[in-house]
Amino acid sequence: MKSFKIFTLLAIALRVIFSCAQKPLQTSSQSTEKINIENISTKLPWSERMMRSEMKRFPQAWQLDFFKTPKWSYPNGLVLKCAELLFKKTGKKEYYDYIKGYTDELVNEDGTIKTYDIKKYNLDMLNSGNVLLYLYSVDKQEKYLKAIQLLRSQIDNQPRTSEGGFWHKKIYPNQMWLDGLYMAEPFYANYTKLFSTGAEAAKAYDDIANQFDVIQKHMVDSRTGLLYHGWDESKEQQWADKQTGLSPNFWGRAMGWYGMAMVDVLDYLPENHPGRTKLIGYLKSYSEALLKVQDTKTGLWYQVLDKGGQKGNYLEASASSMFVYTFAKAARKGYLPDSYKAIAKKGYDGIIKNLITVEKDGTVNLNQNCAVAGLGGTPYRSGTYDYYVNEEIRSNDPKGTGPFILASLELEK
Known part of the structure; x- marks a missing residue:
C-alpha cells in the first residue's frame, strides 16, 4: 500500500512537471482566456481596446454596421479581418x-450564403470572402470551401469595362469606383495564391494588376495626383463629366479603400510579377498626393480631401485611419520610404487626440465617421461637394473602427 501511494505521488509530480514543461508549446487555438467585455482595460493596446469595444457594441458579428438582421456584407469582413489578426497575435479564442x-450564421451547409445573390454582381460582397479563406485554412470545413468557390465564381462573369475593369455592381453599368478595388482584389489575389497554379494563376494575377492599371489610367487627377471617387466609361451618369466620365470630387474614404487595396494585394502578388513594380509606383504617387492635403495641425484628412477650408467639411475618421494603415504598412514592407512611419504616427496621434473618446467602463469610441457615400442609385447621389459633407456622420462605424484597429496593429509592431 505504501509503495502504491509513493508511486501515485510520483506519477502526479511527473504529470505536473511535464505539464509545466509543455506550457510554452501551447498554440493560440488552445487558449481559453475569457474577454471581459463589461470593463475594457486601459492597459491593453488600442487595437484590442477597440476590438473589445466593437464586440461589446455588437455581441454578434453580423450586427456590425448596425444591422438588425444577419446580412452578408463587407463591413463585417473588414472588422473580422482585425479579429483574425488579433487572434493570431494574442491567442485569445x-x-x-x-x-x-x-x-456559421451566414453560410449554409451546402455552401450557399444567406442574403447573397450572385446575379447582382456586387463587388462589395467579395470582401468577406477573406474570412472564409481564413476559416477554411484552420478547420477545412467543406461548406467554407463551397462558399469560397461560389464567391470566386462571381469574378468569372463580373461585367467589365472595355479594358477589363470590373463594374462596381451590375446596377452601376460601365462604372468603376475606387471602393471596388478593396472589395474584390485582395480576395481575388488571396484565393489565387491559395488555389491556383500555372497558367491559371498567371492569368488571374494579370487580371488583378489590370484593375489597378485601368484605375490609374482614367481616375488620377493630373494636377493634384488625387483620385476621383468614380468613373463612368459611358459618360451617361448625371454625376459624370461629359468629357472624362469622372465624378466631381475626391472623397477621402474612396482613396482610403484604394490605398488599403494596394498594400493588401501586394501581400499576395508574386515577387516576379511585373504588376508588382507598377503597383508600388502607383502607391508612391498616391501617397505623395495625400501628403499635400494632410491637415498640418492635426495630421488628419478631410471628408473631401482638397477642400479643407470650405464650409461643412470635417476631419473624417475612416479615411484618416485608412491612410495611417496604408502608410504604416507600406513603410514596414519597404514600399515607401521610412519617413512615412513618422507621417503615419502623426496621423495616428491625431486620431487619438481628436477623434477618440473613452467611456468610464473603458469602451472606446471612434467619432466623425461618414456613414456611407456613393454615386447614382435611388435616391440619386450626385457626387457634389454638398452631397459628401451632408451625408450622415456617426460614431463607431465599422468602416472606421476596422481600419483604426489595422492601423493600431501596424504601429504596435
Missing part, C-alpha cells in the same frame, strides 16, 4: 469565436 459565429 474569443476573437476566433467572433469570426466563426458570423460565418
Whole structure:
C-alpha cells in the first residue's frame, strides 16, 4: 500500500512537471482566456481596446454596421479581418469565436450564403470572402470551401469595362469606383495564391494588376495626383463629366479603400510579377498626393480631401485611419520610404487626440465617421461637394473602427 501511494505521488509530480514543461508549446487555438467585455482595460493596446469595444457594441458579428438582421456584407469582413489578426497575435479564442459565429450564421451547409445573390454582381460582397479563406485554412470545413468557390465564381462573369475593369455592381453599368478595388482584389489575389497554379494563376494575377492599371489610367487627377471617387466609361451618369466620365470630387474614404487595396494585394502578388513594380509606383504617387492635403495641425484628412477650408467639411475618421494603415504598412514592407512611419504616427496621434473618446467602463469610441457615400442609385447621389459633407456622420462605424484597429496593429509592431 505504501509503495502504491509513493508511486501515485510520483506519477502526479511527473504529470505536473511535464505539464509545466509543455506550457510554452501551447498554440493560440488552445487558449481559453475569457474577454471581459463589461470593463475594457486601459492597459491593453488600442487595437484590442477597440476590438473589445466593437464586440461589446455588437455581441454578434453580423450586427456590425448596425444591422438588425444577419446580412452578408463587407463591413463585417473588414472588422473580422482585425479579429483574425488579433487572434493570431494574442491567442485569445474569443476573437476566433467572433469570426466563426458570423460565418456559421451566414453560410449554409451546402455552401450557399444567406442574403447573397450572385446575379447582382456586387463587388462589395467579395470582401468577406477573406474570412472564409481564413476559416477554411484552420478547420477545412467543406461548406467554407463551397462558399469560397461560389464567391470566386462571381469574378468569372463580373461585367467589365472595355479594358477589363470590373463594374462596381451590375446596377452601376460601365462604372468603376475606387471602393471596388478593396472589395474584390485582395480576395481575388488571396484565393489565387491559395488555389491556383500555372497558367491559371498567371492569368488571374494579370487580371488583378489590370484593375489597378485601368484605375490609374482614367481616375488620377493630373494636377493634384488625387483620385476621383468614380468613373463612368459611358459618360451617361448625371454625376459624370461629359468629357472624362469622372465624378466631381475626391472623397477621402474612396482613396482610403484604394490605398488599403494596394498594400493588401501586394501581400499576395508574386515577387516576379511585373504588376508588382507598377503597383508600388502607383502607391508612391498616391501617397505623395495625400501628403499635400494632410491637415498640418492635426495630421488628419478631410471628408473631401482638397477642400479643407470650405464650409461643412470635417476631419473624417475612416479615411484618416485608412491612410495611417496604408502608410504604416507600406513603410514596414519597404514600399515607401521610412519617413512615412513618422507621417503615419502623426496621423495616428491625431486620431487619438481628436477623434477618440473613452467611456468610464473603458469602451472606446471612434467619432466623425461618414456613414456611407456613393454615386447614382435611388435616391440619386450626385457626387457634389454638398452631397459628401451632408451625408450622415456617426460614431463607431465599422468602416472606421476596422481600419483604426489595422492601423493600431501596424504601429504596435
